[in-house]
Amino acid sequence: MKVNQHKIPLNKKIVIETSAQLFFDKGYGYTSMDDVSMVSGVSKSNIYYHFKSKEDLLVAVIEYWSEYYRKLIEQAVYAKTLSVESRIISFLNSLSMEISKREYKGSCPFxxxxMQSPMEPTDAKRKITFFFTRLEPAFVELFQQGIDQGEFQGKITAESMGSLFLTTMEGALLLSEVTQDSSKIITTAKNFCKMLY
Amino acid sequence: MKVNQHKIPLNKKIVIETSAQLFFDKGYGYTSMDDVSMVSGVSKSNIYYHFKSKEDLLVAVIEYWSEYYRKLIEQAVYAKTLSVESRIISFLNSLSMEISKREYKGSCPFxxxxMQSPMEPTDAKRKITFFFTRLEPAFVELFQQGIDQGEFQGKITAESMGSLFLTTMEGALLLSEVTQDSSKIITTAKNFCKMLY
DNA sequence: TCATATTAGTACTATACCGTACTAATTATT
DNA sequence: AATAATTAGTACGGTATAGTACTAATATGA
Structure with a gap:
């Protein structure tokens, strides 16, 4: 009846999930370790038992988000019975639903x-860079399917399409936050697809 | 022979320009008022003579960047002798030159x-939102010119094009920083234009 | 000249917050 | 049962930093 089969201490998981939300909502710099302790209900001493520093916790949070989005995107890419555009739209719908849930605060955690990291290279920044380099091929594969199935015309290569799409949607996520307009995500995606026909 | 005709105290200007760079490079939260004082060479007491708080200084910095980019974009939009694409490319070239100057740190100051602001609405955040709402019509006008001159086909409206372009380039700026790849800006723009032909 | 605006310097306060130390209880694990 | 891992609690140290107080010098403008 244990939830926790893989020896991951329960509190460690709670702390990661709590701070993932807090860092995302309030920002890393505006979230104190005491905040994390209070919101999670885990004692500060226990937090420092699991994480040697706040930055160490940040790295764990980034791993958490990486895994979270990796799964989300995997679902979209491998639902091969649907058209590429409908897979894109359903993926973005789940994204924009989450964003409106959090009241337009925090569009892309990465x-x-x-942006909230210091100038100096850190493990956290390296992990984020890595996430994006891993992400692009997934989108390229998605658009390759779209080209192969004749859904999009091959005016530009699948590589360019995937890269451009990722870039565009990243911009849409951020601008939807800055302009407080969650509809931007879907309209951007639709316009993008329109240009590909 | 006065540089300073409009009664703007010299030090105030120096402080704004210095902190514009520091906030951009190091980040708002990682830049202390003592940093600003040291780098600018203006005494801290004098800084607080001109700005009642650090956030007040931030607002001035955002106004500075707004004006800076407004001018840059104005030049691009109203150089009507050139083709739209070449105006876009030359505008983006100046952007990416600046970015490589600062060694890929700090892509879009806004x-x-x-992202470094607190959750709560602030004057600074409002000014940034305002900047982007003002920015979009300028790009729309640019693409309207492109359609009118037959440079782009009107598969989507100039409104959609302008919005999509702004979104895409914003994403390119950010991803060029995160992935440390300044070429992304130009390749993204070129691929974007290719899709419009 | 005289008032006002701008400047530097120095010292200081208040506080938020990361991280540590230590104790002791409780929960796995073997 | 014994050992190790996980947990809470409490208190505190150290430091960075926003902002203030006050004085006094210098520039500016009327």
Whole structure:
């Protein structure tokens, strides 16, 4: 009846999930370790038992978000019975639903956290960079399917399409936050697809 | 022979320009008022003579960047002898030159500063939102010219094009920083234009 | 000239917050 | 049962930093 089969201490998981939300909502710099302790209900001493520093916790949070989005995107890419555009739209719908749930605060955790990092290279920043380099091929594969199935015309290569799409949607996520307009995500995606026909 | 005709105290200007760079490079939260004082060479007491708080200084910095980019974009939009694409490319070239000058740190000051702001609405955040709402019509006008001159086909409206372009380039700026790849800006723009032909 | 605005310097306060130390209880694990 | 891992609690140290107080010098403008 144990929830926790893999020896991951329960509190460690709670702390990661709590601070993932807090860092995302309030920002890394505006979230104190005492905040994390209070909101999670885990004692501060226990937090420092699991994480040697706040930055160490940040790295764990980034791993958490990486895994979270990796799964989300995997679902979209491998639902091969649907058209590429409908897979894109359903993926973005789940994204924009989450964003409106959090009242337009915090569009993309990776960019948000990267921008809140210090100038110096850190493990956190490296992990974020790595996430994006891993992400692009997934989108390229998606558009390759779209080209192969004749859904999009091959005016530009699948590589360019995937890269451009990722870039565009990243911009849409951020601008939807800055302009408080969650509809931007879907309209951007639709316009993008229109240009590909 | 006075540089300073409009009664703007010299030090005030120096402080704004210095902190514009520091906030951009190091980040708002990682820049102390003592840093600003040391780098600018203006005494801290004098800084607080001109700005009642650090956040007040931030607002001035955002106004500075707004004006800076407004001018840059104005030049691009109203150089009507050139083709739209070449105006876009030359505008983006000046952008990416600046970015490589600062060694890929700090892509878009507005997004960077917005992401570093606290959750609560602030004057700074409002000014950034305002900047982007003002920015979009300028790009729309640019693409309207492109359609009118037959440079782009009207597969989507000039409104959609302008909005999509702004979104895409914003994403390119950010991802060029996160992935440390300044070429992304130009390649993104070129691919974007290719899709419009 | 005289008032006002701008400047530097120095010292200081208040506080938020990361991280540590230590104790002791409780919960796995073997 | 014994050992190790996980947990809470409490208190505190150290430091960075926003902002203030006050004095006094210098520039500016009327």
């Amino acid at each position: 960019i948000t956290l990267y | 997004i960077t500063l917005y």
